[in-house]
Amino acid sequence: MEIRFLGGTGEVGRSAILVNDSLLLDYGMLTGNPPQFPVDSVDPDAVVVSHGHLDHVGALPSLLSGDARPPIHWTPPTEELTRTLARDTLKLHGGTYDCPFTEAELERVAQVSNRHGYREPFEAAGHEVTFYNAGHIPGSAHVLVDDGETRLLYTADFHTGDQRLVAGTTARPDADVVICESTYSDVEHEDRAAVEERFVESVETTLWEGGSVVVPAFAIGRTQELLLVCEAHDIPCYVDGMGKRVTRMLRQYPEFVRDPDALRRATSHARFVTGRDGQRKRIVDQKAAVVTTSGMLSGGPAMTYIPAIRGHPTNKITMTGYQVEGTPGRDLLETGRAEIDGRIMPVSAQVEQYDFSAHADDDGLRSFLESYADASVLVNHGDDCAGFADDLRADGIDAAAPELGERLEV
16 A cells, blocks of 8 residues: 555645555645645545534535536534635635636535445445544544455544534454544643533633633634533533534534534534624623634634733633634734734733633543554644654554655555
8 A cells, every 4th residue: 555645744634645556535724824735646436524513624615626526525513614615715716826626616525425324334446435423513523444455444533522512433453554643642642521610610711800801713613612611510601603604513413422422412502693783792791701713813703702801800711722824813822912904912911821622632542542553543633643652663553654645665
């Protein structure tokens, strides 16, 4: 089996892996200014998608340019999420270099879509492929690829711990080679219950003191997780941005969430912002908790809420997800100021970070890889893939960190 890495090596973004020059696993983008896309041109016979996050699907419709029509294989939520993200990208960046596809290419996605459930083998570009629940977001999958000689497991993004929205992965299919993510390979996550308790106490304290809390959150996965937390602790909250649409959509796929009834209650508990008639300004004046995109402060309704609350130290901004270097969210955490709508703004409001990660930490990664002691491990999707590969080798694991564009025979 030949594997070529077109992105996601030594970075968190633009994941794209080509197997045997015919089967493409993911085709994402790296968030930034400007965004970056997978290297080189590619013309796969089929595409298999692990899950619906921008760093794994952000450039996907561009594969359908010209006469190219490779079939795309994914779970039902992943297709829905991919198309939602693509429409948002077109809305924000259509016709510029920041958007690598056109409206016509996006419309073709539905024509080549093939939906699959977990543990249901299917054929793609001459390979047998099987999805396993990865415990990351609804519909996320480990991808097992068998070419008749080698069994490759692409972990994609995964979590071994339970979240309110999805349960942690328990799948450990046999494999000869494992491509393993390493986003949090140098981190030990705080106990999830303890994180939730601190978050709830902080939000409740701010609201009691008369402040407002803006909760920047990724629309997919994180927004729903936080709505579940708010409902469980009876925190009054609003939800704004793309997360509204995603939340409604995920309720259509109860088999891909941990507790459909809890998600229904959380959806009813939250107040959905319409954005009409100055509603956002009134919400800030009401002193409320607002779960809103974007999670890295790179756009979305957060651009309205944060300027409105930034000047008063009673208010609070609670960052809840990974902040890519160079994004306003990362700048805010490190410097206390960030570029919002083209202006560098100092922020007097309190800024806090909570680890609601949907990725496995160092312990989770290692516990997962214990099942693959005899396999070769290729580390990707992390800021220090080489360092994690070194650590694995020191523990006796056959591990390496491929470089961008590298082609390997396994």
